[in-house]
Amino acid sequence: MIKWIITKKPLFNRINLQKFPLDKLLIYIILTVGGIVTLLPFLWMISTSLKSSNEVHMLPPKWIPSKIMLENYFVILNRVPFKKYFINSVLVTVCTTVGTLITSILAAFAFSKVKFWGRDMLFTLYLGTMMIPGEVLLIPNFVTLSKIGWINSYKALIIPWIVSVFAIFLLRQYFLGIPKELYIAAKIDGSTDWNYMWNIMVPLSKPALITIGLLKVIYSWNSFLWPLIVTNSPTMRTLPIGLTSFSSEGGTEYHLMMAFATMIVLPMILIYFMLQKYIIEGASRTGIKG
Amino acid sequence: MGSDKSYKSFIRGLLYLLPSLVILGVFQFYPIIKSLDMSFYIRYNYFKDVVHQRGFGNFIYIFNDNQFRIALKNTFIFALGVVPASIILSLGIAVLLNTKIKLRGFFRSIYFLPFVTSVVAISIVWRWIYHSRYGLLNYLLGLVGIYPIQWLTDPKWAMVSLIILSIWRGLGYNIIIFLAGLQNINLQYYQAAKIDGASKWNRFRYITIPQLSPTIFFVSIMSLINAFKVFDEIFALFDKRPGPLNSCLTVVYYIYDQFANQYKYGVASAAVYVLFIIILFFTLIQLYIGRKKVHYD
Structure with missing residues (x-):
């Protein structure tokens, strides 16, 4: 050679x-x-998740298990209420994402195409919230939710997260780029603002909406501190909370922990590899997540 | 699109904003004030929501609380451990990725991967990597003759473990931002410097760095802010404890502990406001200096 x-x-x-x-x-x-x-770390996670409990504690470690133990995944599915955690995570992720898209479309439309007194002041106020770290909101929000009896409910996991100022900001920029002539043409054709927004602006903004949606999906799926605080019954846990509680009970069963971790990580990796240009594009716009 | 001052257009605008305004009002605007108020609660009944006494007691308490001082110290150590190393590494990789190489997109996707994965899941994976006996890291170190390190149980190493994990996780995001910054640099600068015979290092030092300084500044501040908010990693890495002998007790962990384990809402709120002021300080630096000074055009 x-x-x-x-x-x-x-x-x-x-x-x-x-x-x-x-x-x-x-x-x-x-x-x-x-x-x-x-x-x-990802390869090590997958490799360990396919090992038998004996092989996990073997030195030197093997990358390819001598026997592929897909059973580990079924053990996890049956041992802990994994299915329940999974359903909770999917439900919360889907609802917060759809909610965020709807509130963002409405707010971005108001901030870009409807002129009214106080609009710019309100927009500045919205943007100001991006400077507030989420930790500041944690305790009062918990108190609010316990007062209205939402602790341990899907509402607590979803409702506070269906607005993202970053998403509104991103979509507004996109809406501003849509030429005025389209609006005038639609008006001549007798379209209302409401119809114009849904039938013209929304389809034209698909890339921005996909970016917003994906960032929200990733954020919701991985979210930890908030669900940890507002849920205390096992049936309301989301996957990351389920994993931490399993890992303190599971002790040394690293092959099972890794199978659990793989099932949390894999869906996001798949989404990422399919749609990464939207994710990277969105992430590079800001340092603020969610 | 509607006249500027009419009553009707104002109502119309507000109707579009209504959903977001209600949610933001209840879960963002109100808690900012409520949180400040709560930090002054001295005697209160949480169940009945009655406050008997307000005062500076909580702030006096936390600054005399040894735990809080440890938390502040650890948070600064963590930030100093993560931010400079992460910036140097990610800047280096971004510069290499910005050269004419094949597989550039491929490398970029790989580096960004940790960013989309659950912090908790990946921290549990690192817990296993750090396992003193069967972990991958000690095995690899053993190959070059280094004795096993008690990564997670030795207070001297616990913070190092946390820092390594955080650098690993944050690298991809910084690389993406740096790449975007690098692509905005006008190529004519480099061509001119080449004609003048500037070496590669000098081109990096006198063109790339100054041109990229707004981005470097932005990334530094953002990384600092994120470092001050570290929590999930600690919770998962040390199994619901702030590291051995509080060696990884950070400010957010302290807040969580006071709030969720000890039910001292007032103390936790005071600690939140201290954190908030630190973060606000960096945010304001970013907003003002970032806009004015770090520009070379």
């Missing part, structure tokens, strides 16, 4: 051969090492 490379390259390229590829090779090596370090 080496001989082939040397003999194939013409002599006058020698300087390039010495200097240029070495640079590039180094770049590839660094990036590959970084990539391996990034992926290693």
Whole structure:
């Protein structure tokens, strides 16, 4: 192989051969090492999740289990109320995402296409909330919810999260980019503002809506501190809460913990690989999550 | 689209805003004030929501509370451990990714992957990686002759473990932001510098860094703010404890503990406001200095 490379390259390229590829090779090596370090925990998670409990505690560790134990996943499905956690997580994620999309469309439309007194002041007020860390809201919101008796309910997990100022902001920018002529044309055709919004603006803003939706899905699915505080019965737990409680009970059963973790992580990884351009685009717009 | 001042257009606008306004009002605007108020509650009945006495007692309490001082100290150590290292690493990788290489999109997707995954799930995975006897990390270190480290049970190493995990997780996000910043740099600067014979390092030092300084500044502040809010990782990594001997007790963990375990809402609210002021300070720096100073155009 080496001989082939040397003999194939013409002599006058020698300087390039010495200097240029070495640079590039180094770049590839660094990036590959970084990539391996990034992926290693995921591979280790999946590998462990397929091991028998004996093989988990074996040195040196094997990357490929001698027997693939898919059973671990079924053990998790049956041992803990995994199905319940899963349904809760899906329900909360779907509802918060749909809710966020609806409230964002309405608010973004008002902030971009309806002119009214106090609009800019209200928009500034909205944007101001992005400066408030979620921790500030935690205790009073808990008190509010316990006063109206929502603790341990889906309402507590969903309702406070169906508005995202970042989503409104992103969508408003998008709406502002839609030419006025479309609105005038729609008006001449006798369309109301309401119909114009749903029939013209929303379909035109699909990329922005997908981005907003995906960021919300990821955020909701992974959300931890809030569901931890507002739920205390096992039947209301979402997946991440279920995993932490399983891991304190499960003690040393790392193969089962890893199977559990894999089932939380995998859906998001699949969504990410299918639609990553929207996710990366959205994430690069801001440092504020959710 | 409606005249500016009419009564009708005002109502119309508000109707569109109604859903978001109600939710924000109840769950964002009101709690900001309520939270401040609660931090002054000294004697109160939470069940009946009656306050008998207000005062500065909670603030006096937390600043005399050894736990809170440990929490503040640990949070600063954590931020100092994560932010500079994370920025240097992610900037380096972003610069390498911004060269003409193949598989660029592929590498970018890989690095960003941890960002979309559950912090809790991935922290449990790291708990297993850090396992002193059967963990992957000690095994790999053993291959180069390093004795097993008690990553999660030795107070000296617990914070290091938390920092490594956080750097690993946050890298991809920073890389994405840096890549976006790098792509905004006008290529003519580089061409001009090349003609003048500037070396690669000098081009990096005198073009990339100054041109990228607004982005570097933004990422630094955002990372600092996020570092001050660390919680999920600790909860999952140390199994519902703030590390051995409180070695990973951070401000948010302290708030959580006072609130959810000890039911001291007033004390927790006071700690929240201390955190809020620290974060607000960084946010304001970002808003004002970030806009004015760090620009070279």
